[in-house]
Amino acid sequence: MKPGKVYLKIFLSFLAVLIVTEVLIFGLFLIYAGRPAKEWAERLNAAKVVLVKETIEEIINEKIQLEPEAPISRNESLNRFIHRFGDLFDAKVWLSSPGGEVLVQSFDGAVPEQIIEEFTRGRPIGLGGVRFYPHKSHRLSGLYAALPVQVNPAESGQLHILFEKQWPTSSHDKSFVWGLVLIGLVIAILVMPVSRLITKPLKELRRSAIRIAEGDLSHRAPIRSNDEIGELGRAFNSMADRLEGMIRGGKALTANVSHQLRSPLARIRVAGELLQEKFMRGDARSTENHLKDIHEDVEEMDRMIGQLLTLSKLDIHEAVLKPEILDPAAMVQDLMDRFKPMMEQKSIRTEAAIDFNGPFCADREAMATVLNNLFENGCKYTPEKGTVAVRLGFEKTSLRFALTNSTTRTLSREQLERIFDPFYRIEGTAPKGTGLGLAIAKKVIEKQGGTINASQSPEGICVSFVLPSMQAPAA
Template sequence: MRKFASRMYVRIYAALLACLVIAAALFAFIHLWIEPARHVHGFSGVDASVDGLAPPAGASQEELQRALIRWRRELKADLALYGADGRQLGTIGRPLPGPDLDMRSSGVMPAYPSVFAFKLPDGRWLIAQKAYPHNASAAMLVLLLMIAATVAVGAYPVVRRITSGLEQLQRSVQAWGRGDLAARVPVQGRDEVAQLAASFNESAARIEALVGAQKSLLANASHELRSPLARIRMAVELLEDSASPAMRQELGRNISELDQLIDELLLASRLDAAPADSVGQEEVDFTGIVAEECARVGAALDGVAGILRGDATLLRRMVRNLLENAKRHGGSAQVSVALARDGDGDAGGGMASVRLEVCDGGPGVPPEERERIFEPFYRLPGASEKAGSVGLGLALVRQIARRHGGEVECLPNGARGACFRVRLPSGGRTSA
C-alpha cells in the first residue's frame, strides 16, 4: 500500500482531488449564502407578522405600497401582492409569479421551490422570494479567487517536489554529459523520479568504472611500451654496420612512428583523466610559440595573436600537430599560417579571442569527412600508413583546444587544400 501511495501519478491525482473537494466545499458555502432557494423555509412562522402588517382590503394604492415596503423590511425579500382572484395589486423588487389558487394555506409554491406564498385572512396572497444580497457578484468573485488560491496552494508542493527532483536529475545528467563522470543524483523518496535517479546513479557508476579501467589500461600499456621501444632502438643502433641503409631507414621510421604513437597515447590518456578545469592558467606568448613551430617546419607566418592564458606545453603540441598534419598532407605546397585577434572585451564587443589558421595546398578534406578526422585513429579513405600518421594528432588538437575553452574546425582552402581554424579565448593582453 505504501509503495502504491508513493507513485507519482497517485500523488498528483490525490492533490488535485483534494483541491477539488475543498473548492466544492467553498462553492457550497457561498451558494448557501447567496442562493435564496435555500432560505425559503425561513418564511415559516412569520404568518402572524404578515397578518399584522396587512392593509385593509379597500386600502389605496399608496397604502398598499407602504405596506409592501414594511413587509420588505420585515421579510428581506422581493414581494408581490395578489387578490383572491389572482389579480396583481402591487409589487416591489423583482417580478414574481402569481399564486397557485389551488393552495389551501401558506407554503412553498410547488412550481417555484424558491417562492413562498402567504395566504392572508381575507383571501389575498403575498408572494415572497428572498432577495439576493447586494454583494452577490462580489461573493462569486471571492469564490473564484478562493478556488484558484486553493488549487494553487494545494498543488504547488506536489508539483514542486516532482519538478525539483527532475531538475536535480537534469543538472546531474548535463554535468555527466560534459565529462564529469563522478556526477550523481540525490535519491529522495520512492517515486518514479527517485527510481530513475537511482538507475542513473548505478549506470553512471558502472560507466565511470569502465572508462576509468580503460584509461588506466591505456596509460599503463603506453607507459610499459617505453622499455621495449628503448631496447629495439638500441638493437637497431647495434645493427648499424651490418644492416643495409634502406633497412636502417625503415626501422628508424617505424621506431619514430611507434614513439610518436606512445607519446600521443600518453598525452590523450592524461587529458582524459584530468579534470576539465585542470589546464594551467599561466600567461603564454602564443605568437612566439607559433613562430618557433613555423620556423621548425618552414611554414609562412602572418599576423600576431598576443598573450593567452593556458598550458604552454599543450598549446605547443596543438600547433605542432596542425603544422605536421599540413606538411604531411599538403604535398610540395608551402604551409601558410595566419594569426589574428578577434573581438575586444574592453570595448564592449564581446570576449576577445585568438584565431589560428593553418592552411595547406593538398587534396583537401571532403565535406562529409571534416568532422570525422577529429576522431581518434581515424584516417581518410585511401590514406597510406606510410604517410606517418597514426590518427591521433587532430584528435589531440581538438582535446587541447576544448580544454582551453576553444574549438577547432576544418574548412576548405579555396579550390584545393584544407584549412584548420582554431579559436581560443585570449584571456590576456596583446603583445607589443
Template sequence: METGAGAFGSRRDWHWHWRARHRWHQRWHRHHAQFRHSLGARLIGIFIVLALLSSLILWGSMQSDYGLLWAVPALFLVTGVAYGGIRHMVGPLRALAAGAEAFGQGDLTHRVPIFHRDEIGDLAHRFNQMAADIQAMLDGKRALLLAISHELRSPLTRARLHAELVAEGGSKDALLDELAQMRDLISALLESERLGSGHLALQVSPVDLGALAEEQLQPGVVLVRDSDLPVLSLDRMRVQLLMRNLIHNALRHNDPAVGPVRLSVHRVEGEGAALRLTVRDHGSGVPPDALSRLGQPFYRPDEARARSDGGVGLGLSLCRLVAEAHGSRLELRNAAPGFEASVRFG
C-alpha cells in the first residue's frame, strides 16, 4: 500500500509540475505576442539592447590601450542599426499620413495598408473603418436624395399642367416661373448626384470643342478660338452643360458697357492635344475671400440676391463636377476687371 501511495503521489507531483510548466509557457507566449505586437515594447527593447551593447563596447575599450580606435566606429555602427530598426518600426506612419491626406481630399476608396498588428496597425484599421462608414453614409444620402428628386418630378409635372389652365396674367407667369425653377433645381440635384461617381458617369465620344463652343453663342457673347483644334474624347452633353452654366453665370454679372462675355478655346502650349476652355465676363468680380468657396453646392457670394437673380448656387457646383469627372478641375479667378472661369480638357 505504501508503494502504491508513493507512486500515486509521484504521479500527482508530476502532473502538477507539468501543468505549472504549461501555464508558464502559455504566459510566456502571451507576453511574447504582446511584446511583438506592441510598438512601445519593441522600442523599449531596442533602447535596452542599445544601452547594453554601448556599455559593453565602452567597457571593452577601457581594457586596452587602443580601445577608442575601434570603440567609436562600433558605437556609430550600433547606433545606426538601432536607428534603422526604429525607422522600420515607425515606417507605417508614412502610409497613415498618406491615407489621411487622401481622405482629406475626398478619396474615401483609399485604404491604409496594415503592416503590423501593433498600435499603428490598430490606428490604420480604425482609419479604414472610418472611411468605409463615411462612404456608406454618403452613399445612403445620395440614394435618398435621388429617390426624393425622382418622386418630386411627377407631382411637379402635374402642377405645371394645372398651372397651364390658370387664366393669363401675372399670376400665371409667376407660377410657371416658380415651377420652372423647381424643375431646374431637381434636374441639377439629380445631375450632381450622378456626377458624384466621377468618370463612371460620363458617356464619352469624339467631340470638336470649338464647334461645340460655337453652338453656345448668343447675344452678348463672343467666341475666340484657335484653328484646327484636335478632337477630344468628352461627354458632349456634360460639356454643353458646363458651357451653358458658365455663360449664363457670366451674362448675369457682365457689364456690357465694358465689354461682352468672352468665350475662348485655345491649345495648351507644350501639352499636345490639351485644350483650355475659358469664359470671362467684365463685371465686378467676387470678393477674394469668397473665391475658395465658389463651386460648393448652394453657395452664393451675395446672399442678399433674390433667387430669381442669383440662382440657388448649383451652377458652378455642376461645372466643378463635370470638370473633375473629365480628370480636370474648374479654375476660378478675378480678372480685373471681371471674373474668369477655365477648364483644361485633354
C-alpha cells in the first residue's frame, strides 16, 4: 500500500530529528567526554613513563648482561622484556642506537617515522625530567617520549615509547559509532508504526468525508482519542450534523412550501374558473366576491413568500442588525393597542405586567418582528373568552419577555420544542397562518445573542425570550 503524504512527512521529520540528535550526541561526546578521556589517558601514560624512568635503564643493562656475547638485536632476554613492556603499556616501544638504528622493537613492521615526525613538530611538555610530545588531530592522537639509556659502557641509546590512537581505527570508537547507527535504525523502524498510528485517524476522517460527500448524510467519523485529532473528528461530526440538519431541513422546507402554496393556488384556480363562468352569465355580484377571494389568496401567498425570504436571510446571515436605543415598554403597549380589536372580537382578556425603566439597545425592526409574531400567534391560538398575559422586565443588561395564552391543551416536550420549526403545526389545530412566525422569532432572537423557548404552565402555554442589550452605536 502506497504511504500517504502526511505519513511520509511525519516519518521523515522523525528521521531528520533522529539524525540531528545522534550527530549532536556524538559531537557532545567528543567535546565533553572524548577530550577529557584523551587528556586523562595522556596524563596516565606520561605518569607510567615517569615511574619507570629510574629503573628502565637498570633493567635494560641487566638483560644485556645476561647475554653479553650476543648482539643487542639478538638478545632474547632484552627482546622479551621490550615486548612485555610494550604489551603492558599498550604502546609501541623500541630501542635505538646512537646512530638511530633500531636494535629491538615490540611490534612488527617498520618504525612509524612519519608519525614520530608529526608528533615532534609540536611543543614538548616536560614532566619528571622527561620530554613528552602530545599530539591531537582529526585522525590521530597520542603521546611520544624518548628516554636516554646506556646500552653499554661505550654507547648510549634511546628508548622510544609511542602511545597512539588513530581515528577511526580504535575499536571503542568504532563500537560507539556503530552503536549510534544501530540505535538510529531501531528507532527509525519503531517510528514507522507510530507514524501509521498517527495518520490512521486522518485516513478514517478522509473516508468519512468522502462517504458524506457521496450522499451518506447519516455517516459519522469514528472517534477513538481525546487529542487534537479527536477534537478534529468531533468538529467534523458536528459539522456533518449541522449539514445533515440543514439539508433535511431544506428538503422539508421545500416540501412544506410546495404544500402551503398549493392550497391558495388551487383556490385561485377554482375561483378563476367560477369567475369566468359568472362573467359569462353576467352575474356581477358573484364576480366581485370571487375577485375578493382571489385577492385574499394572493395576499396570503405574498405574505408567505415575504416570511420565507426573511427566514432565508436569517439562515444565511444576510440580515444586518442596526442597533439603536429603543423603548420596549412602548413597543409592547403599541402592539397591545393594535391587537385589541382582534382580542375583543374573541372576548380575550389581557393582563400586562410591565416593569421596565432602563434604556435598551437592539435592532428596532427585528424587535418589532419578534413581538408582532408572538402577539399574533397568541391571539390566533387563544380560545374565545381566554386570557393573554404579557410580562416585560429587565434584569442586569438583558430584557425578559413572556407571553402566556390560556388553553386547555397540554403539549409534550417534543411539541414545545418543535413549535419553532418552520411550518410546524400542532395536531388538532386548524391552519390559521403560514407556520413561520415563531421560526422567524427564534432566528431573530438567536441572531442577537438571546434565547427563546416555550413551556407549559398552569395558565397555559408560555413563550418567553431573554435578549441581551446590544452595544449602542457611536454618536
